[in-house]
Amino acid sequence: MHEIGTVISAPFPPNSNEFWFVLNDNKGIPVRKGQFIQLQSEQGLLIARVAEITKTNKYFERADSVSEFEKSGKPLHEQFPVGRWEYLTAQANLIGIYEDGIHKRASFPPSPGTKVSKVDEGILFGFLGLDKERGLNIGKIEFHGLDAKLNLTKLFQKHCAILAQTGFGKSFLTSVLIEELLDRSLVHGRPAVIVVDPHGEYTGFSDDENYVSKTKIFNEKSISIATRNLSERQICEFQPRITDVARRELGKIIKSLRDSRKVYDMRELIEGVEASNIPDRTKYPLVSWLSDLDDTGLFGTNDSPNVDELASEGQLSILDLSEFIQSRQKQMIVTYFAKKLFAARRSNRIHPFILIVEEAHQFAPEQEERSSAISKNIIETIAREGRKFLASLVLISQRPVQLSTTALSQCNSNIILRVSNPYDLKHIGESCEGVTKDILDALPGLKVGEALVTGEVVRYPLLVNVRERKSMQSKNAISFEDALANFQNRKSSDKKDLETFM
Ligand SMILES: Nc1ncnc2c1ncn2[C@@H]1O[C@H](COP(=O)(O)OP(=O)(O)OP(=O)(O)O)[C@@H](O)[C@H]1O
Ligand SMILES: [Mg+2]
Numbered sequence: 001m002h003e004i005g006t007v008i009s010a011p012f013p014p015n016s017n018e019f020w021f022v023l024n025d026n027k028g029i030p031v032r033k034g035q036f037i038q039l040q041s042e043q044g045l046l047i048a049r050v051a052e053i054t055k056t057n058k059y060f061e062r063a064d065s066v067s068e069f070e071k072s073g074k075p076l077h078e079q080f081p082v083g084r085w086e087y088l089t090a091q092a093n094l095i096g097i098y099e100d101g102i103h104k105r106a107s108f109p110p111s112p113g114t115k116v117s118k119v120d121e122g123i124l125f126g127f128l129g130l131d132k133e134r135g136l137n138i139g140k141i142e143f144h145g146l147d148a149k150l151n152l153t154k155l156f157q158k159h160c161a162i163l164a165q166t167g168f169g170k171s172f173l174t175s176v177l178i179e180e181l182l183d184r185s186l187v188h189g190r191p192a193v194i195v196v197d198p199h200g201e202y203t204g205f206s207d208d209e210n211y212v213s214k215t216k217i218f219n220e221k222s223i224s225i226a227t228r229n230l231s232e233r234q235i236c237e238f239q240p241r242i243t244d245v246a247r248r249e250l251g252k253i254i255k256s257l258r259d260s261r262k263v264y265d266m267r268e269l270i271e272g273v274e275a276s277n278i279p280d281r282t283k284y285p286l287v288s289w290l291s292d293l294d295d296t297g298l299f300g301t302n303d304s305p306n307v308d309e310l311a312s313e314g315q316l317s318i319l320d321l322s323e324f325i326q327s328r329q330k331q332m333i334v335t336y337f338a339k340k341l342f343a344a345r346r347s348n349r350i351h352p353f354i355l356i357v358e359e360a361h362q363f364a365p366e367q368e369e370r371s372s373a374i375s376k377n378i379i380e381t382i383a384r385e386g387r388k389f390l391a392s393l394v395l396i397s398q399r400p401v402q403l404s405t406t407a408l409s410q411c412n413s414n415i416i417l418r419v420s421n422p423y424d425l426k427h428i429g430e431s432c433e434g435v436t437k438d439i440l441d442a443l444p445g446l447k448v449g450e451a452l453v454t455g456e457v458v459r460y461p462l463l464v465n466v467r468e469r470k471s472m473q474s475k476n477a478i479s480f481e482d483a484l485a486n487f488q489n490r491k492s493s494d495k496k497d498l499e500t501f502m
Helices: 062-071 120-127 152-156 170-183 203-207 234-240 245-260 267-276 281-294 328-344 376-389 405-409 421-433 436-445 482-502
Strands: 003-008 018-021 036-041 045-057 086-099 103-104 115-118 136-141 146-150 160-163 192-197 215-218 316-320 353-357 390-397 413-416 450-455 462-466
Touching: 003 146, 018 215, 045 120, 062 376, 086 120, 086 413, 120 146, 136 170, 136 328, 152 267, 152 413, 170 192, 170 203, 170 316, 170 390, 192 203, 203 316, 215 267, 234 245, 234 328, 245 267, 245 281, 245 316, 281 450, 316 328, 328 353, 328 376, 328 390, 376 390, 376 405, 390 405, 405 421, 421 436
Parallel strands: 160 390, 160 413, 192 316, 192 353, 215 316, 353 390
Antiparallel strands: 003 018, 003 115, 018 086, 036 045, 036 115, 045 086, 086 103, 136 146, 136 462, 413 450, 450 462
16 A cells, blocks of 8 residues: 555544644656546545645744844755655545445544555445446546546436536536447346437437447438327417417327328418318418428428437437527427337337437526427426436536426536536536535636536536547637638638639
């Protein structure tokens, strides 16, 4: 065991929460703030974390002596052996006792004089609740160089939120998680992964030879909702302006179309309304509301994709919504497919899935009129009930303050990258369990690629350096400069083509 120091009883005696220790070697850098350490006590093996490191030197404690001695013109180090009297002391927080794989709360202080050591890596793995065999490797634990292998059940079963301000690596980290899920061995079980991708940030998976066979992309050209699957209630959810009277009439028309066993799209449903004998004052507004839905171009004769295509074992399905212009269209798609997925999962008809929702605040906003947040309901329902049915949510947002508190508070694990907006920090503190003040204080200082993992998935908040990704980044995710260069090159090659042509 690598001893690094000794517990002391100054500036305060040790208690059951914190203690101080002096470092054996005051020259090197044997410990860093944030590092885990261990010490043996009568209660068992104590695990602690360095909260602060301080340097002291008796020669420099009194302002009057330092000033008087230096007036002679010679610095103090030339007059006295000051270097020999410099000490590094560290303050550490006790975070638990770990014995035979069991974790307990520390309830008694270590004795002054107890030796402090670097933490044994195997012990740290077990103490943090990481999964050495099957864990999802998202990077390295800061200061320890150990793989942060997160347990799949703890991370996803009770949902997960990935939060950070824009440009600090949410999609990058999510891609790393997806790689880990897709690369998982068959014997360990593989969930279906479905991504709601409003900006086409994940389409790189289908350009990558290692992942193309496991990736399906559904976009503006292929997504369609089967009109005949929609009840009048669902249509009213998409078009909340429909009145109760019109809704009753619509119900009758849908029933007669279904009875005739006809396969119909929205246009044909509208024709059904036009041909019906309902009063004009109900008919014409209804036709106009349904035409408005028809204009979205989403309502055809079949579901594409169907739930089996969306949720297949070990496969990634991307709902690429980047070509849809209206946010209403995107919300309708999320509402419809998330409901279908959840219903199929409830009745155990499809493979257990993880539904990743990018820009989650757009689909489950905290404060929004009912009409413009139709997808909020189903996201909150999966957040509340999904756990029982192996339907997991990963909510990703750069504006946590705008994300539904109900949904966010159901996410028992959080991976948070840099956040500096005070309103977002406050909302994270209020809605995410286990996010303490220390964590909130650390978030504005994180760099790109640094992630704080907290909640159910780890026994203690963990700073992780996210690993490099293996998959290709989407073309939509290139930098501003690269995009400018590409645009310039395209312009020059277009010009050449034109010159050749002329
Ligand atoms: N762990 C990392 N290692 C190396 N580069 C990274 C890492 N994380 C992010 N980056 C880089 O930072 C940039 C922004 O990352 P990313 O697109 O994931 O951010 P984001 O949080 O999803 O932003 P937005 O909110 O705009 O969607 C990317 O170009 C990516 O290459
Ligand atoms: Mg992103």
